[in-house]
Amino acid sequence: MVMPDSPDTGTPGSRLEAFRKQIRDFLREAVPPDIRAATRAHCLVTREQAARWHRILHARGWAAPGWPREHGGPGWSLVEQAIFREELAASDAPHVENLGIDTIGPTLIRHGTPEQCRRFLPGMLTFDDFWAQGYSEPDAGSDLASLRTVARRDGDTWVVNGTKIWQSLGHWANWALVLARTDAAAQRKQDGISVLLIDLRSPGVTVRPIRYINGSHFHVQMFFDDVRVPAANLVGTENSGWAIAKGLLVIERLFVARVAECKAELSRAAGLVEQQHGGNDPARSIEHALLRRRHAALDIRMRALEAAWWPAVQQAAQGGSPQLEASLLKLEGIQLLQDLHLFSMDAHGTASLAFDPQAVEGRPGEGPTGHAGNLALHMWRYRGSSLAGGSSEIQLQIIAKAIFSGQTEIDCPRADHLGEQQAMMVDTVRRWLDKHYTFARRQTIIGTHGGFDEAAWTGLAELGLTSLAIPEAAAGLGNTMADLLPIIEALGEALVLEPLPWSAVLATQALLAAPHGPARAALLAALASGQTRCALACGDGASDGRTPRPKITAQRTGEGWRLDGVNPMVMGGAQAHRFVVAACLSDGGIGLFDVPASIGGIGKRAYQLHDGRSAADLHLDGVVLPRAALLAGPEHACVSIQQALALATVALCAESVGAMRRALGITVEYLRTRRQFGRTLSEQQVLQHRVAEHYRAWNNARHLVRQALADWDTVQPAERERRVSAAKYMTGTAGRGIALDVLQLHGAIGLQDETAISHYSKRLIGNELLLGNAATHLGRFAAIMDAPRM
DSSP states (O other): OOOOOOOSSSOHHHHHHHHHHHHHHHHHHHSOHHHHHHHHTTOOOOHHHHHHHHHHHHHHTOSOTTSOGGGTSOOOOHHHHHHHHHHHHHSSSOOOOOHIIIIIHHHHHHHSOHHHHHHHHHHHHHTSSOEEEEOOBTTBSSSGGGOOOEEEEETTEEEEEEEEEEEETGGGOSEEEEEEESOTTOSSTTSSEEEEEEETTSTTEEEEEEEOTTSSEEEEEEEEEEEEEEGGGEESSTTOHHHHHHHHHHHHHHHTTOHHHHHHHHHHHHHHHHHTOOTTOHHHHHHHHHHHHHHHHHHHHHHHHHHHHHHHHHHHHTTOOOHHHHHHHHHHHHHHHHHHHHHHHHHHGGGGGOOOHHHHTTOOOOOTTTTGGGHHHHHHHGGGGGTTTSOHHHHHHHHHHHHHTTOSTTTSOOOTTSOHHHHHHHHHHHHHHHHHOOHHHHHHHHHHSTTOOHHHHHHHHHTTTTTTTSOGGGTSOOOOHHHHHHHHHHHHHTTOOSOHIIIIIIIHHHHHHSOOOHHHHHHHHHHHHTSOOEEEEOOBTTTTTSOOBOOEEEEEOSSEEEEEEEEEEEETGGGOSEEEEEEEETTSOEEEEEEETTSTTEEEEEEEOTTSOEEEEEEEEEEEEEGGGEEEOHHHHHHHHHHHHHHHHHHHHHHHHHHHHHHHHHHHHHHHHOEETTEEGGGOHHHHHHHHHHHHHHHHHHHHHHHHTTTTTTSOHHHHHHHHHHHHHHHHHHHHHHHHHHHHHHGGGGGSTTSHHHHHHHHHHHHHHTTOOHHHHHHHHHHTTTSOOO
């Protein structure tokens, strides 16, 4: 077995890049020319091509990337497996679903006997044996536990009778893993089911190929008539098959999330976008811009899928059973892949309609319009993926059942992604909010305190929230923004009105990015103590996500500076003690200035937003400042502002994630208890599925937000911008959808100010607009798609 090099020197990143290069170089040279041509022409794969390619991988030791070494696999880490799958999907290698390698082999490794592993695994590795999965039946598809295939014990054999249907590539198979009922008297239909390994060459087995929608033979129906199966081919114990099957389905759903395939298709789609450039034709240019934004939205969905996929795979690798996550990932991955195939067909237009019968047999034809028509073979092929392994509707039902039975993070937020100290901090903040920041208290703050409560601010500062992300050298606690995000989620759950994101993140991060100096140090220390609140006034457009355009000018005077101008909608400005003000200098550059709120010549018009938060329009008329008030000159000011706005945008996304979670929780509880026509609203499947879709959108948003700050200091600036815009787009679209639909689900009561859910809707709509709405950030993401990611 030839293993990839794993040098002991170098950083993990450099080792993985060397690993990726080795995989890529091998794939570039190893794919036979006829297979390469067929793949590039989008032909379907034949059994001969699949077997030939699999044996090439086996000779290299890479036929089963997820298997441990003791069973013939390479023993790769999860990261290495993901890299291999990515490179394989992006290469000219044939793309074949081998259930023996991907799911049945791992099931035998986990549940089978040593003898079964010795007997069956080698044949899977060499492709001498190809395996099908015998689950679905004509009357037991999504409702798998209703299966009717029976197995009766007769001495040292089982006698199997029944039929299975929709086995993918079953006409290639000579073995099948089959679910059969072995105890008809079991009280539950899920009980009394066993797993058998059946040789499809046995007497009594009939396999009937089924012609698929794309013209190929992809599925089969299998018939078992008094088929005798050795007792040694029972996997696990008798009547324990349902638990094994569920575990296999979890593994299958993780694989059919198809992360690697989605990434490869996304990359190919990017090439199509560039080919469709409109040139000088205005209509074509608009069409190209829309196509580009559509691709950007697919890219963001891909990022969310990958961000959610890794934690689930790691949980499964550690022996866990991420069933809910598997259903979410299957839904997301399959729909994304289907949409990518449709995108490619749309980009090719009518050229994608031409049918090449040779492509069904794995041979590229000689059509004058190229091979775009063969894309339809794969588009139709993957329409069935939303049925395999449990239909999309079944996945929604699984998610809904978990939601309404209180088994999701709507009711029980998890902290396994947090460190111990961070989890304790989040728990402390949540308990403080439960005690001191009830909805009734919040209503009082809005009605009688103008959207701000000094006691609440002091309490939050005493918990360390104003100093958490400030370095110890600047009198802070020395944590990172990544440590602060889950706390901001908790603040979003309580709809905190006080300007923590605007003072402790936006203004603070602008200062941290500025050059060191006495004024900066003093202001950071004051912010860390919680006794000073600060707001960033960086120009017109900043609040709605556009590039800030300062309307304030700064002129040098004999002893310092004079500032004049206006800055609309300064978030947190109503209660700020000091402002960090961006002003245009006489030489055309921008400077950042420390401006006390009490200084002469400054005026502010404070007001409340619809959701109860406050802001202020800032007016400076002849404000005189000392020379030391300049915090950052032209060489640093713009970078400081951009860094602060980026991190504040991620923080605002985290707040929305928290608000969405609580809004869904309130809505789920209402649906559980509200009765209409003699039953609760939660019993209506259409409402269950609506809530499940919102949970899915929330799940995508939170994973993108958590991923946004990963390796923040080492990734390229363009990638940081992409991550921020991806998170804001996803939280904006998910937040707006939840904000509006939870009102509909509540009915008229949801539109009352005295009802908490109305306030969550207003906050989510407000957050979607602040610092750039979803459309703004989708456009921004599309504009920087071509920049390098690392």
